[in-house]
Amino acid sequence: QVQLVESGGGLVQAGGSLRLSCAASGRTFSTYTMAWFRQAPGREREFVTAINWSISWSGGSTRYADSVTGRFTISRHNAKATVYLQMNSLKPEDTAVYYCALALSRILYDDPARYNYWGQGTQVTVSS
Numbered sequence: 001q002v003q004l005v006e007s008g009g010g011l012v013q014a015g016g017s018l019r020l021s022c023a024a025s026g027r028t029f030s031t032y033t034m035a036w037f038r039q040a041p042g043r044e045r046e047f048v049t050a051i052n053w054s055i056s057w058s059g060g061s062t063r064y065a066d067s068v069t070g071r072f073t074i075s076r077h078n079a080k081a082t083v084y085l086q087m088n089s090l091k092p093e094d095t096a097v098y099y100c101a102l103a104l105s106r107i108l109y110d111d112p113a114r115y116n117y118w119g120q121g122t123q124v125t126v127s128s
Contacts, residue, residue, distance in 0.1 A: 002026040002117045004100045009122030012090055016126070020085040022100030022119055030055040033103045034083040036074065037112055038096035038124075045099070047110035049074040051083060054106050063108040068094075090126045097121040 008020040022034065035050035049064045051074045062074055073086040083100065101115035109115065 002102065004102060004117055004119035006098065006100045006119040006122040008085075009098060009124045011125045011127065014090060014092055014126055014128050016090050017086070017088045018090065018124060019087070020098055020100075020122060020124075022083045022085075024081040024083075024102060024117075029053075029081075029102075029104065031104070031106050033105055033108055033115075034076065035101045035103070035109070035115065036083075036085050037099045037101060038094075039099070039121075040096040043096075045112050047112070048072065048098070049085065050108040050110070051076055052106040052108055053078060061108060063110070065110070087124070090124075092126045092128045094124060095126050096124060098124050 003025050006022050031054040033052040036048040037045050039045040051062045053060050071089045076083045099121045100119040102117040103115045
């Protein structure tokens with residue numbers, strides 16, 4: 001059973017920063033993509049960013065939504081099976097529940113239906 005556990009959400013003023021973490025456990029993966037999605041009240045879940053990894057690579061790729069490019073950075077720590085989301089220059093419109101997701105593929109999907117596992121979500125609130 002795969003578990004994804006997010007942490008790091010909270011309340012921050014506009015222009016501030018937060019770092020989210022997502023730790024995966026339950027099995028090892030030879031290839032995966034981990035992503036962050038977010039969902040604000042009354043809105044659909046939207047793609048934020050993704051990063052991939054494969055045991056056969058030395059590197060990886062990332063993908064960002066236009067709305068966060070230049071402000072958010074995704075990274076991973078393979079040994080800890082953890083993905084991080086560094087969020088800088090936060091805006092009130094970034095307020096949402098942020099979800100971590102994992103796909104058993106190296107494709108950087110932006111479609112939530114492509115992801116196999118999900119975390120429980122962590123609230124990020126940006127005040128103006």
